[in-house]
Amino acid sequence: xxxxxxxxxxxxxxxxxxxxxxxxxxxxxxxxxxPAQAALVISFDDRYVEAWHKHRDLFKRYGVRATFFxxxxxxxxxAEVQMLRDLSADGHEIASHSxxxxxxxxxxxxxxxxxxxxxxxxxxxKTLQSQGxxxxxxxxxxxxxxxxxxxxxxxxxxxxxxxxxKDAGKGIDELDRIYYTFSGRRVIHALGIDANSGVxxxxxxxxxxxxxxxxxxxxxxxxxxxxxxxxxxxxxxxxEKIFKLAKQYQLQSLTFRDLVL
Numbered sequence: 313x314x315x316x317x318x319x320x321x322x323x324x325x326x327x328x329x330x331x332x333x334x335x336x337x338x339x340x341x342x343x344x345x346x347p348a349q350a351a352l353v354i355s356f357d358d359r360y361v362e363a364w365h366k367h368r369d370l371f372k373r374y375g376v377r378a379t380f381f382x383x384x385x386x387x388x389x390x391a392e393v394q395m396l397r398d399l400s401a402d403g404h405e406i407a408s409h410s411x412x413x414x415x416x417x418x419x420x421x422x423x424x425x426x427x428x429x430x431x432x433x434x435x436x437x438k439t440l441q442s443q444g445x446x447x448x449x450x451x452x453x454x455x456x457x458x459x460x461x462x463x464x465x466x467x468x469x470x471x472x473x474x475x476x477x478k479d480a481g482k483g484i485d486e487l488d489r490i491y492y493t494f495s496g497r498r499v500i501h502a503l504g505i506d507a508n509s510g511v512x513x514x515x516x517x518x519x520x521x522x523x524x525x526x527x528x529x530x531x532x533x534x535x536x537x538x539x540x541x542x543x544x545x546x547x548x549x550x551x552e553k554i555f556k557l558a559k560q561y562q563l564q565s566l567t568f569r570d571l572v573l
Contacts, residue, residue, distance in 0.1 A: 346572065348494045351529035352520070352563040353571065354554075355379040355473070355502060357409055357451060358544075360536040361388070365395035367537050367548055368402060374555035377402075379568045381409035381451035381473070385439040393443050400445065405567035408447040408469070411436040415456045425464055433468055449473065449568040451533075455501075462499050470572050473531070476501040477509065484515045485522040492529040492571060500568075502531035505554075507541040513550070517557055524561040529571060 356364060356378060364380060371378065380399060382388070385408075388396070400406050410416070411432045420428050433450075440447045448470050452461075455475025465472055476490050484490065489501040503519075505511045516532070523530040532554075536545035558565070 346494050348527040349529070350524045350527050350561070350563050351492075351566045352376070352523070352558040353379070353492070353502070353529050353531045353566050353568060355381055355407075355451065355531075355533040355568065356537075357381045357533060357535050358383055358413070359388070359392075360538075361392040361395050363537045365398060367551070368399065370548060370552060370555070371404070372402065374552075374559060374565075376555050376558070376565045377404050377567050377570075379405040379407050379449065381407050381449075382440065383409040383411070383413040383436075383453065385411060385436055385443070388443070397444060403567075405449070405569050406440065406445040406447065407449045407451065407568060408433075408436045408440060409451050410453050411439070413453045415454055416452060416461050417456050417458045420458070420461065425460065428461075429464065429468075433465065437468065448573070451502075457499070466498055470498070471568050472499045473533075473568065474499060474501045475533075476503050478503070478511050478515065483518050484511065485518040487519075490519070490531050491523065491526070492531060493526075494529070494571070500531055500571075502533040504534070505532045506534050506544045506546055507550075508543065513553055513557065516554060517561075520557055520561040520563060523563060529566060530563070 354376065359382060380396070396406050414432060416428060437447055450465060450469040451473040457472070457474050462472055476487060478484060479487065484503060487503065490503045492500055503511065505516070519530050522528065534546040537548055537551060538545040539547050541547065
């Protein structure tokens with residue numbers, strides 16, 4: 313019995329020291345702070361590469377640089393990879409949206425954190441790197457996240473993005489979580505603005521006014537760029553109006569990596 317207790321004590325000490333060692337190895341030394349500025353941070357999710365590329369001139373016309381969070385990276389065609397390279401050359405950020413677009417908290421609950429990182433994070437990073445990109449920010453599929461996931465994925469990415477939606481009866485200028493205050497926070501939430509989001513141009517104008525007034529970055533995101541108003545898409549016409557509003561309120565266009573690097 314005594315021998316068993318000794319071994320249990322040794323295992324406990326070893327695990328504690330290992331945890332301390334891992335924390336210090338991955339403990340960020342970079343100070344995630346930059347001067348506060350009024351900014352627009354817009355991102356697009358999934359793999360609508362052709363549609364994004366088709367509207368390169370729209371982004372250029374208004375000096376907007378976006379972050380494109382890519383998923384299912386192993387299924388990108390050679391043509392799509394080249395389109396992403398074109399977007400990157402234009403100043404846009406190519407980032408990770410996981411390898412298979414699974415619900416991270418559910419997967420971790422069933423299979424464990426190590427399995428999730430091995431199956432959905434490392435392959436996403438390596439595939440994008442092999443295609444010529446350097447993913448340093450990450451958007452959770454479905455916006456599904458947890459503190460445990462935030463701690464783990466902060467070892468691999470500078471910034472993590474969750475989702476947010478318009479609250480009934482509230483203006484988006486009251487939705488504090490979608491504003492980045494350049495305080496070093498590493499988990500950021502963005503407001504969905506697709507056609508099915510219920511977010512109007514009037515809503516966005518109120519949000520832009522707050523960002524301009526308080527020198528904050530307002531974070532918004534969409535998926536496809538299309539005239540289809542039924543699903544996860546935003547029309548080019550609406551997108552242009554948003555870009556005009558951002559200019560009106562003198563919001564600097566930043567990518568996610570621009571917030572800290």
